[in-house]
Amino acid sequence: MVLAGVAVPSFATLMRENRLTAAANELLGAILYARSEAIKRGSRVTICTSSGLIDCKPNTGWHGGWIVFEDRSANGEREEGESILLVGDGWNGGPVITGNTPVRDYVSYVSSGASRRLGGALQMGTITFCDGGAARQIVISASGRPRVVRVASCDWRSS
Numbered sequence: 001m002v003l004a005g006v007a008v009p010s011f012a013t014l015m016r017e018n019r020l021t022a023a024a025n026e027l028l029g030a031i032l033y034a035r036s037e038a039i040k041r042g043s044r045v046t047i048c049t050s051s052g053l054i055d056c057k058p059n060t061g062w063h064g065g066w067i068v069f070e071d072r073s074a075n076g077e078r079e080e081g082e083s084i085l086l087v088g089d090g091w092n093g094g095p096v097i098t099g100n101t102p103v104r105d106y107v108s109y110v111s112s113g114a115s116r117r118l119g120g121a122l123q124m125g126t127i128t129f130c131d132g133g134a135a136r137q138i139v140i141s142a143s144g145r146p147r148v149v150r151v152a153s154c155d156w157r158s159s
Helices: 003-040 152-156
Strands: 045-049 066-070 084-088 095-098 106-109 127-133 134-138 148-152
Touching: 003 066, 003 084, 003 106, 003 127, 003 134, 003 148, 095 152
Parallel strands: none
Antiparallel strands: 045 066, 045 106, 066 084, 095 127, 127 134, 134 148
């Protein structure tokens, strides 16, 4: 009985860590895919937050889902005729995933593989995954390269 009391909290922590890792790796893979498709196609490819998995939905958080699409109009909105290349349906009841201002609603790559805002400015930022106080981040550098960073907790957001 004592052994079970020690194992249950450790198992809960392990499950939370696995959820965070899986969520971060899934979104990282989608971002890397968007970047490689922009290079391969020689045109802008955007990944955006989407709750319906058909078009972009700003201010919904990445945990609700996302779409990757060829953004031929370069406006950050999926329009008729712009192909959806990949969909992620998010994590209901899983980690909360939010981006800071530059990557809150979308990450867009141009044909060189660099991330760019719709106006052409550099796009770099941080997408944070929080689950029960534990955290991961995807950090997108000035060159557009994303990487996962382990963060001790979500407490840093309140300071």
